[in-house]
Amino acid sequence: MSTVTIHPAIENLDTGSLCYSIYIQLYHNFFNAQDQQYVKEGDETSVRLRNTAYNFADAIAGGVAGEGSGNSGSSILLEYLKKSGGDMSGMLRANYGFEAGIGNTPVIRTFVKDGAVYGVGFTGDVEIGGNNLVIGGSRFISYDRESQVACINNPCINFLDSKLLLAGELIIGEDKTKGIYLSPAALQINGKDVYHAGNANLATVDWSMGNGYIGKNLSVAGKAVLSGMLEACYGASLGYNGNILVSVEQEQVGFSSFLSFASGFGIKMKGIPVLIRVNENDIQLGGLGGDIILGNDSTNRIKLYAGLSDIDGEHILLSRYGAAYFPNSLTVRHNYGDTLLSSYKVDKDDEGMVIHKNLRFTDSRGAFFTGDPDGIAFSSALVRYVGEDTQRQVFTHKTIFLHNPSVSRYASMDRLSNSFFIRTDADFFSVNKPLEAQGHIGINNAFTRLTDGGLFFNSEKYLLSATDGIKHYGNAYFMDNLSSGFFSSGFAGSGWAVIRNKTTGNTAATFDELTIRKKMRIYELEVQKISATNGSLWISDSCSGDTVEKI
Template sequence: MTELLPGIGELDKDSLCYSIYSQLYHNFFYAQDAGTVTEGDPTSIRLRNTAYNFASAIASGVTGEGGTGSGSAFSGYLKKSGGDMSGLLRADNGFEAGIANERIIHIYKIEQERGVVVSGNLKLGGNLYLNGKQVLRYDSATYTATLESTRIDFGNSLLHASGELLIGADKETGVYMTPALLQVGGKNVYHAGNANLTDISWSMLDALVSGRLQVTGTADIKGILTAEQGVNLGADGKTVLSIHSDTADLSGYLSFSQGYGIRITGLPVLTRLNEKDIQLASAGGDLLLGNESTDKIRLQSGLWDIDGDTALISKYGAACFPGSITVRHNYGDDLLTSYREDNTDEGIVIHKRLRMGNSQGAYLYGKDDTLALASKVYRTDSENGKTVAYPYETAFSFVPSSSLYKRQDRYSDTFFMATDADFFRLNKPLEASGHIGIDGSFTRLTDKSLFFSADNYLLSVANGIRHYGDAYFMNGISSEHFSSGFAGSGWAILKNKTTDSIQATFDEVVVRRKMRVYELEVQKNTATNGSLWVTDSCSGDTVVCL
C-alpha cells in the first residue's frame, strides 16, 4: 500500500522546500489525463512523494534548509523568511517596503511624474540634501536646526511661527520678529496707520511674508515663481489648475497652438501637428496603452496605416493588413503568414495544421508539394469500454504519370492520392469524363467499352455486348433461364459434376460444314434434302442392309 512520506507533514509552509513541493505536486497532478487520478488515491500519493523528493533535493542546496555551507548553489539568494544582503539592491521597475504587512514607502510614476511616497514618519539621523545641496542640518549640541539655501521661496504658503525670527547676526544689526514686534536694525517697524495704505507703493529687494499675501490688482512677476506647497490657478473666480501633494488637478481644457504640446526629457510626447491632427509618442521608448487597472481599451474610431489610405482595424473589429500578417499562438512557431511575389503569386501560408471543427478535429497540412488530410477512426473495446483512436492520413499530390495511355509528345503527370488506410470508399456514384483505368495496366473502362488490351475488350452494341479476343470460361455458361432434359428450356454449356465432362444443351444445332462426333447418341434421325451416311462402325438395335 502506498503511504505518504512522513517528512511531508512536517514541512514549514513558509519554507522554500514547501513552496517547491506544492508547485511540483500541482504540476504533476494536472499533467495527468482527466479522470485518471483523484486526490487521496494511490496515484496522487505517489505524485506527492515524488514532488517531495524533488523539492527536498532542490531545497537542500539552499543555506538554512539543506544544511549546506556557503558554497551552496543558492547561497546568493535571500530566503522568503528574511536575511541580510551583502551586495547592491536594485529595483529599477518599482519598489515597496514596509513593516507588519503595511506599506510605508513606495516608488511611484504617474504619467510624466515620478517620485517616492513615505506613508509613515521620516526620521533622519544625518542632514537633508536636495539636488546635491545641503538644505537642512541639525546640531544636537545646541539643539539648533539650520535651513540654508541660496534662495528659499515659500511661494503662497502660510508660514506660522509662535517663537522669534532673527535675520542677521544679532537684533541690533539684523531683522528681529516676534508675534508682537518687528524690528530692523534694532528699530521697530510700524505698519498700521503709517505704511499699510492703498496709496503707498513699496519697492524692496526681498520680502518674507509670514501670513497671507493678497494682491487686489495685477501681479507682474518677471522672475521665477516657486510654489512648492500647492497652487490654485484659474480665471473668473474659478480654479482651473490645482496642484497639491503629488497631484495636479485640471478642471478645464488644455489647449495647444500648432506645433506645440507636451515634452518629456526634451522629446515631444503630445503634439498638435496642424489644425486637426494630434501626434501621441513616447519619450524614446515604447508607447504603452493600459495597465493592470485598465478594464478595456475601446476604439472610438478606426486605426489606419501611416498614409491614411487603409483602415487596419475598424472600431467594430473589421481588420485589414495590407503589408503582411503573421499568426502565432502562445509564443510558438509561425502558424499563418501572408506572402506576395507579384500579382499572380500571392496568398496565405499555413505552416502547421488547419483543423476543422475544433482543436481535436481532422486537419490539413502541407508536406513538400503534397496536401495531406489527417483524421482518426475511433473504436470502442467491448471488454473494457475504452475508446482508442487510430490515425490515418491521405495525401494529394501531382506525380509523373506511369499510365500506359499517357501522352508521348510531352511530359504527362497524374493527380495522385495516397492513404495509409486499407480502402477508398465512396457513398456516391463515381463518374469520369474520359476513362477509369488501373495504373501500369491497359485495363480501362470507357463509355460502352471495357478494354483489357488493344485486342481484347468488350464493346456495348445496340442489341448486346460484342466480345473481342478469345473467351475462356472456367465454369458453365447458360441462358438467363435454363432447365435440362428433353422438355426443358433455354441453353447451357455446363460441367457434369458426376462425370466431370462438359455437356451442351440446345434446342437446335446447325453445322454448315463438317461435324466430327466420337460418340453419338441419337433419339430421332431426320435427313432432309440429302442422305444420312452411317459407317460400318455404327451400332444400333437393328441393322438393315441397303
C-alpha cells in the same frame, strides 16, 4: 338528515387558553339547562349549543385577552389593561388626570391650579441619578457637593439660535494663564491679549509684516499678487468665476476643463515632447525612446473611432469596423511560437500566403492540411474501439495530393506527360456517390481501362457495347456454369445452360434446338425418340456423308 355542522375552529382550540375555558363552561351550562329527554350529546341541538357557546367565548376572549379568531367584532376591551396588570402595546393617555404610585401610595400626579395653571406634582422623592442628571443614557450634569461646582459633561452643546447671557467671566482651561479668558473687558489666551478689529487693524489700514502663519483659512476679496514662487505642497484648487477647474490632491491632479495648446506646443517629459499640436488639425503622440502602451489590466477594450493608416496616410491599415489591410507583409504567430502564416511576393504573377504548419478546421483537434515536400497532405484522426474491453484506439491517416510524371500506358508519346496523384496510408478509397470521369478510367501502369461503351484489357482483348448486347474480343474462359437468366432442366423445362457436374466432373448442355452446319462428332449418342417423315431411316455400323442433296 342533519345539515348543522360543528364550527371548524372548535377542534383547533388550545385547551389552556381563555377562550377554551369560557367555551366549555358556557356549553355545559347551556346543555344542562335543556330538557334531557329531548337533548342528547352529539345531536343537532348539542351541535347548535356548542357553536353558540364558541361564538360567545370567542367574543369575550377576544375582548379581554386578545384571543379568539377576530371575527367577533371590534374587541374594544383590547385597548384596556387587565385588572391584574399587563403590558401595553399602545399609547397611554390620561388627559383628564393621572396619578401613579407604588404600594397603594401615590407618588406622582397631575393637577390644575386656579383653573389655568397645569402641572405635575411629586408626593415622594424624585431620584435623578443622585448627583447626576442623565439625559439620553448619558450623564449631562453632575454636582460636587464639596466644591459646590456643577459640571456639564457632553461632547457638544449647541445653543442653536439662543442667546447666551453671561454677567461674569468665562474661562476655558485650567485658569486664566493656561487657557482662554473672556470677560466684558478683555479676551486673553494663555494670559496674552488678543487683538481684533476693535483694538488692532482696520479696513482702511494696510498691514506690512514679515513671516506670517495662518492656522486655518485665508480669504482675499481683492486681487492677490505674488512676486515670488507659489508653493502649495498640501493641495491646491484653481478655477474661474467661482468654479474649480484644476485641483491638486494626494497623488493626482484633477482637471474639470480642457487643456488648450498653441501650434508647436504640448506636453514634455524629460525635455522630450510626448504630446504636440503639430498644426491647426494634427496631434502627435510620442514616447521617450520606448513604447506607447494603450490600456492596462483594468481596460475592457480599446475602440477606434477612426481608421488606422500608414505613415503616408494613403492606406487604411485597420478601419474602425475591423477591415484590415497590410500592404507590405503579414506574419502570424501564436503565443510567440513559430511562424504559422505569412505573405510573400516574387513578382506580380507569383505572390500569396504561406501556411507554415497546420491548417485545421472546426477546432484545434479537427482535420487539417499541411505542406508536404511533394504536394499537400490532408490528415484526420479516427477513433475506434476494439476488443471485448472496447479498448480505445486512435488512427491518424495522411493523404497526399501531388503532381508527378505520368506512368500511364496511354501517355502521349510526342511530349512529356504528367499526372495528378493521390497517395494515402489508409487501406482503401471509398466514395458514397457515383464516380465519373472524362475520357476513361484506368489502372496505373496497365493497359486496362474503362471507356464509354467499352472495357479494354489490351489492343486485342476487350469488350464493346453493341446495339443489342456485348461484343467480346479474345478468348472467353468460364470457370463455372453458363446459363440463361432462368433455367430448369428436363423435357418440360425452360431456358438454356452449360453446367458442370461437381460430382462426376462432366459438363452437360441443354438447349431447345441445336443446328450444326457441318460435321458433328459424337463418341456416344443416346436418343430418347427418333421420328422420320417422308424419308428413310438408315441404321449402320459406320456411315458418313460429305454432301446432302434434296431430291
